[in-house]
Structures are given as structure tokens and as C-alpha cells.
Amino acid sequence: MKLKRNTLMIRARAKIALLPYAFIILTAIFISFVTDIRSIWITVESYPLGKALLVFSQVFFAIHLLIFIWRVVLCLKYKPARPCTNEELPSCTVIVPAYNEGRQVFDTIKSIAQSDYPPEKMYIIAVDDGSSDDTWYWLHQAEKELHGRVQLFKQPVNRGKRHALYLGFKQGQGDVYVTIDSDSIVEPQTIRNLVSPFIRNDRVGAVAGNVSILNHKEGIIPRMLEVSFAFSFDFLRAGQSVINSVMCTPGALSAYRREVVLNVLFEWLNQKFCGKPANIGEDRAMTNLILRNGFYVHYQRDAVVHTTCPVTFGKLWKMLLRWARSNIRETIVITRFVFRKFRNDGALGLRINVLINLINLTVGQVMHVSAIGLLICMPLIIGPKMILGAALASCAPGIFYAARYKSDKAIWAFPYSFFWMACLSWISFYALMTPHKNGWMTRDLKTKDTHPSWPTSPEKGPFTVPHPLQKAA
Template identity: 50%
Template sequence: MYRENTLSISDAKANEEQAIHQTRKINRSRLKEKLTSRDTLIIIGTLSLLIGALILVIVLQPYFERLHTERMQSFWGITLISAGFILLALKVAFLLYLVVLYIRYKSVKSVSDELLPTATVIVPAYNEGELVYQTLMSLAKSNYPQEKLQLISIDDGSRDDTWQWMQKAKAELGDRVAIFQQPENRGKRHALYRGFNLGTGEVFITVDSDSIVKEDTLRNMTSPFVVNEKCGAVAGNVRVLNTRKALIPKMLNVSFAFSFEFVRSAQSTLGSVLCTPGALAAYRREAVMECLPDWINQKFMGQPTDIGEDRAMTNMILKQGFHVLFQRNAYVYTNIPEKYKNLYKMFIRWERSNVRENIMMSKFAFGKFREESTLGPRILLLNQWLRISLAYPMILLMLFLVVTHPVLFISSTLLGILVFSSVQALFYAKRHSVSESFWAYPYSVFYAFSLFWITPYAIATANRRGWLTRGLSSK
């Protein structure tokens, strides 16, 4: 049975529009404070580069036509061009599919205090220092009924002053928070495992120890479990916290917004969000307990798995037939790497997890794993596999074109970036800030020319262990 939400559809729409308006105001305010002359030069320089590439492609059109004619005279050339058009058509078709799903998406509004379930919030921490204190204090300020909220934080054998900051939070919050210390560093999965076993709530909420939540985030995260008995997990809306500190977070902020507010909104319409992010996720207690032994003992190629705990949990809950949803109105602001070295390590970890968990999902996604249609989840999975399977062919093709036709390749690549980045920019401009949306272009250029190697490398090293970014200086 489904319980009725306490808000009418018209009220829900009005509240969501108001929330969007407030978020836009916040983003505009933040932009005024952080936009520097260097930022302006980077954005203008990138746009000039991309527009220049567009002009160059027009000027070089005869050369493109000649190359096309030459390729059409050989079997391999025809095959390559045909494959290119097919892949482009698939990419555009998938994007349109997501657009249709996105239009149908609606977040669940908070239910009343009486209907809210008991919740256990688990904050694992390792070498976070003062950040864990800020996280715990932001959680304590949540407008969630105190008698229904259990707050647990676990120090996973930190080598810095994380434990001291947790003790400071405990001293200020008293019985509202319980803190525990692992005897040694065993990894985030084991810290969460301890929290799951200690938790008494009907819903588990996991929050990274370098993140800040809004006052209504927790109640928005738990409400879907009340109104939808088939909801097994919920993904939160992750935004970048440290946008004022470095260039990389500024660029990734737009990418994060598109990834969560567009892609996960579309996935949520299918009840099949592929990953509940570590920064903010919620799980139905019985769904977690059902798969907890398999989750903590998970192995890949004979070795214990110490990464991708969020995607693994999502897969195991999907496999049980539950829906996994996204709550656009549940915001968490999290710190991301500010240096290139730590950024690519984070992406490598994510991509290794994607490879592993795509294999796991493939074992059940093509069977009847739930009562509702399984076509949508299969399409999402096949798109994941298509991207991974093309990693090596595309990098080989890129190297070939760089050697044989460098000017044509670079100009056409930049034109492609201009076109597809505009999708992200337009989306961000509509929902948040027009000015800030232009960061989509520098980030796409940055990724295309400095991070293109991540997926091929992650595939080749998918069996390797290690968190990679959890040293004493993680940013």
C-alpha cells in the first residue's frame, strides 16, 4: 500500500518552484563573490577557442570533404564512417530518452513529522580534521524530529586530529551524537558496516565527513520511503562546496549539477538510479540487512573489495526488486579535490568501481529481477557498457588521427565539445545561473585533453585495490 503525501500536487509544484528560485539566488550570490578576473579570462579564452574551432571547421570544409571522399573509397573507411554515424545516432537517441524521462520526474516532498520514519545517520571519517565537525554540526541543525534521529560518526583509524574534532562535536551535542573509533584503518566500507549494525532507525542515511547538508535534507531523503513502499534507496543531490578555493571545483560544479539533477532525475523516473552517492544516500533498513553479509564480504577477482561501496549497495538493493530514487530537493554540499593529481585518482576509483559493478549488474539485470518493466534499467546498463567498450577503440582512433590529420582532428574535437557542452550549459543556466553555466566549456576542454585516459586505464587496472585519495592531504 502507498501512503498519501501530505501535500497536494499543486502545493508540491509551488514549493519546488520556490526552492529552484531560492537556489538560483544563492548561486548568483556565490558567483558574485567568487568570479575573479582570472575566471573571466579563462571562460572568455575557452569560448574564443571553441568559436575559433567552429570557424576553422568551416574554412577547412573542403579538406573534410576530401577526406570523407577518400574514406568512402575503401571498405575500412566506409565501416569507420558508418560506425561513427551509428554511434552519434545512439548518443543523440539516448540523450533524447533521458530528456523525456527528466520531464516526467518529480521529487517527493517532505511528509509531516508524524509520518517521518526513525532514521540513523552514519558519518564515516578518515583524516578529515575539522571537516567532520562541520558535517556533524550541520546534521544536528536539521529540522528532523530529534526523537526520531540517531546520529553516529565513526573514525576509521585516522592519523590526524579527526578524533579530536569528533570529540568536540560530542561535547557540544551530547547525547544527540554517538562517536566510535575503529582500532585501525580498515576502509569506508567497514566503518559503514559498523554503523549499520549499531543503527536502530527504519532508514539509514550515509553522509561523507567532508559534506554539509541543508536543514530540510534529511526529511526530504526519508520521505520517499514513506510514500513508496517499493523504495529501497534514495540518492541525494550532490553539489560542490569548495567552489571558492580552486579552479577545478568551480568547473566541476556545473558537471555535478548536470550529472545529478538531469541524469539521475531521468534514472529516478525508471526507479533505477545506478548509484547512490557516498556523499548523501539513504537506504531502507530491511534492504540493507538483506544484503549486508554479501556487501561486506564482496570480492573482485578473488580480492576483498574496498572501493565502490555505494554502487555495490545500490546494485544489491536493485537486485532485490526495490526501486532506487533520486531526491532533487535533498541537497548536500561536498568538498572535491582541488589538485589535478587527486582529481584523476578520484576518477580512477570511480571508473574501476563502474567496471566492477557493471559486471555485477549484468548478472541480474537481464533477468526478471522486479515486477515492473526491466527495459529501462537494461538500457541504462547497456549505455554504460557501450561507453566502456568504446574506450580502447576511441583512444586508438584518436592517436591515429592526431598523427595523420592533427588540425582536422583538433578542430572537429573542439567543435564537438562546443555542441555537447552547450547541453550542460543550457541546463545549468535554466535551473541555476546563466553566468556560472559557462564553466561547462572549460571543464569539457580540460577533461577531453587531460583526463581522456582515465577510463582505459581504469579498465586495465580494475582489479587493483586502494582508495587513492585518502592521505593526510586529500585535496
């Protein structure tokens, strides 16, 4: 009886969360009727290139509307792979790269060790990428508490996440690699569910996990990002999975078929952009290489990881800028093969997604700059339209979150849309102007070094704590 009452309360809150979006849609329809759209068009046409801008706007909107409908259909068709039994499960190595993570890495590794996965089939590798805090201490604490189940490595100096993962890939064993960020917590069934697509379909080369926000109670930004992440993964990636072409396996949680990774490992490690080593976008780069070699990339909805997100504006825009630069770089990379025959079966869906990404990076940015110009010239006319547009943009993620999770947290999509328009919309254009920059920008000390006497790395090569199974061998 109590469970039924709680279920009814959850559904009621979800319905309440949908009310603002219904109001927004009705308001938009009303304004469209009462506003003299024709007079606005005449005004815009009077400016240089105004007519061309209006035509581009209509075409741009029509394309995105059709793409959105297509993605809704794909999302509705999505089904996660059926979980494997213990006998079916492949052997895997879980790799955790860590840099200045402090106490959090201990909790991350414990959550991995507590997974519903046969211990004899799962190896855990943690790589300290030259941390300057007490990360190495907490890794040893995890190794001690788990009685040697964790194999530890420490880089002499900080070389970047790509090199830390490379070390894990080289030392790993089994059939599958699983990568998990050191600021993330996995649920007991996560790793089992994540690797199941490899058994169900031998053409799957990589699997993307479902990333949610761990620290969603730590402020407004995490609350807004929780809804945004849900839309990005449970809607966009779910649709991409139906066409066998998820475009990015997230660093927070992904799995790769070992033989597929080893075939592209050297190329991935030595990737360059504008003549310089690429030290960002390692997840998207690996995904592109796997797609290029003809393998499928799927999304597994029930493989959930809870990851820490920025709580301040400064760290948020730096993270999004890094992602935007990576998107530009890897979009260039994927265009080199996606329009050629790179796998035996169809790739039309992936080509459509790449084309829409190219349109957003080019035409979309031109329209963004034009909209700012019109806002400056006609603030009283264009301003309300932009506000209404931001409100309408929040409807898709908000309604999706309310329907999918039956939660009133969906309302956070509304302020995030305005926050993005006012404070974050510049990022894509700036990234387009500076794709060559390599800075990670969000790496810093999370905790003070409280264990200065703990042994540091030697002068040459990574320091290693051998895995007990390797000792026995």
C-alpha cells in the same frame, strides 16, 4: 522591489551565459557547411579499417543522440517526492564514516544535528576508521557540544570505508539508514526530504541525494566540477529516478531502507573482485544489490549536500580513476541480473542505461583510441574537429546549468570540456586495463595531529562511546 531587481539580474546573467553556447552551435553548423566533409571521409577510408571506423562513428553518434533525447524527456518528467510531516517521518540513523578528516568532521556532525528533523527520531553515529590525525578529538568535541546526541566508534586500524559503514549499519536503529561523508555539509531540510520517498512509495529501497560542491570558490577545478556535478545529478539521476532505477547512490548523501540493507549486508561487506576483497565502489555495490532484489532507487532533488571536492589535478584524476574502476566492476555485476526478470514491473529503462554504459566501455574506448591515431596521422584535419567536438560537448551541461540555476557559472562547462579532453580522457581506458586495482589513492592527512595526547583506540575491537538512549535502556 529589491528582490525583483535581483531576480532580473540573475536571469540576465543566465542569458549571457547561454550566449557562448549559441555561438558554438552556430559555428559548428557553419563549419559543417564550408568544410569538405567528403574529402575527409575519403582520406579516412584510405587507412586500414577506415571505412569500418566511419560506420561505427555514425552509429555511435546516432545512438547517443537518441539516448540524449530520451534522457531529456525523462528529466522533464521528474518530480521530487513531497516532504513528510513530523508525524509521518520515519526514525533513522545517520552514519558518518571518517578518516583523517580533522576539523571538518565537527562541522559535518553539527550540520546534521541542526537538521529540521525531530531529535527523538534521529540517531547519529560517527565512525573513526583508524585516523592518524586529530579526527577522534573533533568527534569528541562534537559529542560534547551536542550533549551526547552522537554515538562514537573508533576502529583500531584503518579498514576502509566499507567496514566503517558496516559498523554503523550494525549499530544503527530505526527504519532508515542515512549515510553522509565526513567532508560534507547538509542543509536543514536535507534529511527530511531525503527520507520522504520511503513513506510515499513502499517499493523504494534507496534514495540518492543531490550533491553540490562545498569548496567551489577554492580554484578552477571546483568551479568546473560544480557544473559537472549539477548535470550528473539534476539531469542524469533525475531521469534515472523516473524509471525507478538510479544506478548509484552517492557516498556523500544517500538513504537506505534498513530491512533492505540488512538482507544484503554480509554479501556487500564480503564482495570480491578478481579474488580480492573490494574496498572501492561501496556505494555503487550497495545500489546494485538493492536493485537486484527488486526495489526502486530514487533521486531526491531537494535533499542537498555540499561536499568537498579535489582542488588539485593530482587528486582529481585519482578520484575519477577510482570511480571509473568502480563503474567497470559494477557494470559487470549488474549485467548478471539486469537482463533477467529481477522485479515484477518493467525494467526496460535500466536495461537501456546498462547497454549504453557497455557501449561506452567497449566501442567508445575503441573509437577513442582510433581518434588519437587519426589525430597523429592527420593533425591539421582532425585537430580542429576534436576541438569543435569538445566545444559541442560542453553545450548540454552548460545550457542545463544556466536554465536550471539561472547562473552565469554555466560558462565553466566550456573549459571543463577541453580540460577533460586534454587531461582526463585517458582515465576510462586506463581503468578498463586496470579494474582489479583497489587503491583509494586520495586518502591522506588533511590536518596535522594537534592533539597527540587524546586517547587512541584499544587493541581489540572498535572503541565505543554509548548513545545516551542506549545507556538509559
